[in-house]
Amino acid sequence: MNTVKQLSRGRFLLDRGASLPLLLPATLLVLVFLVGPFGYMAYTAMTDLSYANPDQNGAFIGLDNFRQLVRNDPVFWDSFWLTIRFVVASVTVEFALGFALAWLIWRFIERQRLLTTLLLVPMMLAPVAVGLIWRLLLQGDFGMVSYYLRAVGLLSQQSAVFSTPYLVMPTIIAIDVWQWTPFVTLIILAGLMSLPKAPFEAATMDGAGPWRQFIDIMLPLLRPIIALVLLLRGIDAFKEFDKVFILTGGGPGTVSELLSIYAYRVNFKNWNLGYGATVAFMVYLVVLILCSIFYKAVYWKSPVGKV
């Protein structure tokens, strides 16, 4: 038998400080293509840059844009409150429906795989396609859903949903509910499936009926997951763009002009990039706040725990 060749040190050069070269590309990419541009945006927000007006060639104007936005831009504030209402309404309905569905599936269905897979369809479609599908379905003259809405008397004969201002936002919310309720269902269902049996058996022995068990045991145990779902959906709804852009483009007028759409209009329709950067910055700020809540409150207390 030959002796086993002993390994030399040379092969292990990478051992020391091996983590830096592994981590660097990712960090660099994010720094260059996300943080860099973001910093550039923060700077642009403090200029009067506009491609539409040759006089505004990017002079530094400090915080004038922010002052203008906060004090003298009713369109921004309308858009802001519209977005908040949209987020609250759609997330609330999605959560209530999604939780109920998840509970039904968890309680009554043994073979869930196919059912949940099919339920996922709306949320996996490209949001642009969702906008497109519903635009066709709600088309005034030959839309399939319009037809049935008229048939049951929910829509008057000559009108179309998207040309009736007071119907626009409720419809968009309904479409968002159609698209994202499965998300809530899927995640709550995962939470329900991972619930330990023991606390419920203990509660049974302590004399608690089904309702008490739901309130006293199940809801508290699901709290991290519920918070997670609400935050993720909240952040996503706040960023809503694609669907609404295809469905209404923010109209009629500014009836459905959510913040993202408003930011888009200022930047790429009016080409007012300085002011547009300010709007985009504000949108980012709100999401960043929601995001830190997500991280602090949810992630480390999640069922996965600290990795």
Next chain:
Amino acid sequence: MNKSWKILAIGILACVLVIALTPYLWILLTSFKGRLDILSPDPRWFFTPTFSNYPEVFLGKDYLPLVLNSLIISISSTVLSIGIGVPAAYVFARTDFAGKEDLFFFFLTTRMAPPISIAVPLFMFFTALGLTDTIYAVVIAHTSFNLSLVVWMMRGFFAEIPREIDEAAMMDGRSKLGAFVRVVVPMAAPGMAATAVLCFILSWNEFLYAFILVAFEGRPLTVGIPGLITPHGTLWGQVAAVAVVATLPILVFTFLVQKHLVRGLTFGAVKG
């Protein structure tokens, strides 16, 4: 008693399923309808199918290259974000260093940021570099936002592989890097596949970045969709055909990764 509740529950779920699926079914049907069937005021569920919408839009209107663009963008951004993100995730899972959790959170914020606030500066940035209207711009944009998803998901998968595996590989004579490449990565392969598929889906479905960064050359399928809609005389059969091509591969993929979907959608916070 229990039985009738169950029947009621199944009934409700069946209704929900119908509501969830009918719109998609309708667009599928529409893509095979002729103009008259589409424009009929009362919905036509049964009709003589036509297969002309697909060739008309993909060949006649030259939408085929858009499919190719979508593929190139999704595949290359997926490969890039996996290639760059997986090693980073491994470091997050295995080593401790000052500011680790802050850096980790920083990756999350890039994913959570509203596309509109990143797309605006990115547009300015790429304009300065002369990269707007090229496929590279979209690939880079998609890579940077998918990167954080990879880092977050893969950290969880790596954390599930016991450290002893690395240590055993090192005792067997592998270097630290060798242990990662030859032992840990193969063990994490299923999770990595799921992550890759999810990246592909997100990139394929993405609209806003691509819409802002490329106007014509190199635009993916999602960006081609609004161009088909005109205030009057939209050719819905063709629109539907594009929509079906833009969504069907994703649905197939969804079935493949369903097991890890919950995890991907919650950034690893919930195991499916």
Next chain:
Amino acid sequence: MGVSFREVTKKFPDGTRALDRLNLEFDQGEFIVLLGPSGSGKTTACRLLAGLETSSEGRIEINGKDITHLPPRMRGIGMVFQNYALYSHKSVFENIAYPLRIRKVGKADIESRVGAIADLLQIGNYLHRKPAQLSGGQAQRVAVARALVWEPTICVMDEPLSNLDALLRLHMRTELSRLYRRLGKTFVFVTHDQEEAMTLATRIAVLRDGKLVQFDEPRTIYREPANRFVAEFMGRPAMNTIEGIVRDGIFRAGDIACPVDRPEGPVTLGIRPEQVELVQAGSEDAITLAVDVRELIEPDTLLIFQTGAGALTVRTQKNCDHIEVGQPVGLRFPREALHYFDASTGERLR
């Protein structure tokens, strides 16, 4: 008056038969231990009594009343779970108070009752803590307090000590013994640990494959095991059982030959390790064997021999420092210490 299982069978959906026509009857105020290896049905029996499972066939009665289909909360049974099953989101106080809140006990009454049981179990100082901040032993006490605070008539415990480390387990065992004597309630205690069973029980029910094998006082179970299974299960190290044949009043198996009072034919001989006597090698009536392994378990010594009919373990209090491995030693089996089991069924022979 007491608790009785009558012909109770439990089949699970996957087809396993956890209990097979179990008959068991005991009085109120007893400390009953359900003992058996894993898969013997002991936990199932305890969960059936608690009402967490429903029996497939047969009846369970408490004080003559059929409770087979009664929901758990109407049975008057408190339960301690193996992993404690504390409510992680509630404080210790709220955990203990929960059964009282369900029963709509007044606020002041809850305070005094929780206080009293907490004092009894020495957890008064932890009432404001969350379960995650408790040690294993403390969590165990909280679980016991929660099960007893509302004064159930029966307290069921499913392997409550198995998650504790060895020293704490001994300590809690003593505590439970004291608690039982003080409260005088009926305790039903599930374990796979024969030592726990021996020390705690007024009577032990030994289960195997869903059937009751023997139900007796600990002493009887140890001294007169009903069959070879019980004999080997009780006592550590386990009883030596040697399969052999009796001819001319002499039992023979491998290198072993010893005089017995048995008729001719095959029989399984049993003798506890501590009852084998060490004698001079080669002396009359002695079996001479070479020491294979010597283990010191102070203050005793274990000597293990290979007999040609399996290993033989001897536990002795004698000083064995001079005995080397390989050295021949004389062994004697006292007649009064011998157990005989049927060679084919394993049943005890009188």
